[in-house]
Amino acid sequence: MSEGAAKKEEKPRKFHATRGTRDLLPPETALWNRVEQTAHEVFATFGFGEIRLPVFEPSDLFVRSIGQETDVVQKEMYIFEDARGEIWLARENVRNSIFRPAERSSVEVLKGFLNDFQVRIQAALRSGEVEHDPGQSQYYKYFSDGVEYFNKLVVKDPSVPLQFLDKAQEEIERMGPFLKHAIVGVRIGSFVVLRPEATASVCRAYIEHGMQQLPQPVKLYYMGPMFRRERPQKGRYRQFYQIGAEVLGGSDAPAIDAEVIEMVMAFFDRLELQGVQLEINSIGCRDCRPKYVELLRAALLKVKDKLGPDSQRRIETNPLRVLDSKLESEQGIIATLPHIAVHLCEECAAHYAAVKHQLEIRGVIYRENWRLVRGLDYYMRTTFEITAQGLGSQNAVCGGGRYDGLVELLGGPPTKGIGFAIGEDRLILSLQESGKAPAQQGRDVYIAWMGERAHATAIRAAKDLRKAGFSVELPPVEQKFGKALGQADKLGAKYALILGDNEVSEGLWTLKTLADGSQAKYTEPDLLAHLRKSL
């Protein structure tokens, strides 16, 4: 078969959005826009300003703030080494020839790759292109030693394929683990993460821009995509969207907690979100929580045999997370565990009581849930979650809480903090389920034109109508009037503006109301005035 024929037969690959990601299409995007516009408006009335953050950040930022033992950090982060270019290629060559023996062609080639990479890494370290990292120096040393050793190998004929060169093969095998270890460890770029959430980023920005110098507290909100490698299902995606807000600095007055919650509820109220339920809890502070966690651990150890493997593991790593369990068989046991509310220190108990009081003054209805511990490590005291209707098992549409100390943990001054994030995908789903979704995006006017002269007039009419703010569909090629009216109907247009030779010569344009089929003629200015009145 000729090359051309083979190409013809080859079916082009069909691409799909990556698992856990999806396209958002009209008319649904109109609802997304409405939700986001409402957030801008409502949050502004509470004095919040928008912050736009990078989509990727240093991985340590999240490891340190969210916590090493959390699901997000352990299993769900999209993490990669931020490196490409010549030096990356040089390292790939070494890695490939060491790790894929079948592909390493000859001692000579491997030697070339090793030396090339070594020269480049040394130059890059000198120039600062690759950062000197104390944890890394041992790997650079291993690697240099490995290369030196390799260079000393006595190879009679360096062009002989490696597989056949017993002596060299032996040497390489001996040196292999050593060099492998080094080449896996040698970093040429820092590790970055597609952000799994934004609270840590907001804290980073607060520190980086010296926002503690501004009038406190600083009130910021954000919206945008987040990334977690979870198992996709309804309401759970790998790229999902959050709308969140954070209050940083100033005091930890319970009124701040309550006002933040009041703001989310006001936002949901404005959107007419149905079945909204707010749950709150206090998980104590650095003083009282560890004591409670020990108490919980002791209680859990007594019933360990009755728990599933996940909870058994969590007795050691993070006993609070056992309270999160949705396993049916564990519910009875969990109900018997000690409640944190009775183990809060005096300050935390007073803070919690005041938050509840502040919510009541604001008319915010809540339910206490002593098991609400949240899955991220930075929380202390107030935690809350909001659920809405129509979401199935992934029904948390918003989660948040207080995180005093997080800014300090990230190298900033001691700072109070509280905030929340709304899962926008879930919010939209719930609005759609309750029939709050906009219908197909219609058009105000469909221009049905026929003939060259009419086309020119139609183009001018479209321009003027759009300028006046109407949405206009102007077909690019001539259509018979019958077909044009059918198309107008399909697009959900309210009016059809009919422009033929007669209309153009008379200067009277025909406007058809598609809902009832009635027709009237207008001069151009009258038509505009009529549309302004009726649309």
Ligand code: HAM
């Ligand atoms: P979070 O509970 O991890 O908290 O996420 C907040 C919300 O994001 C969840 O309630 C849910 O609606 C949505 N969400 C989370 N993961 C997914 C997913 N895979 N697919 C769809 N939606 C999802 C935080 O992220 C904290 N940063 C909230 C916060 C701000 N706390 C204080 N300030």
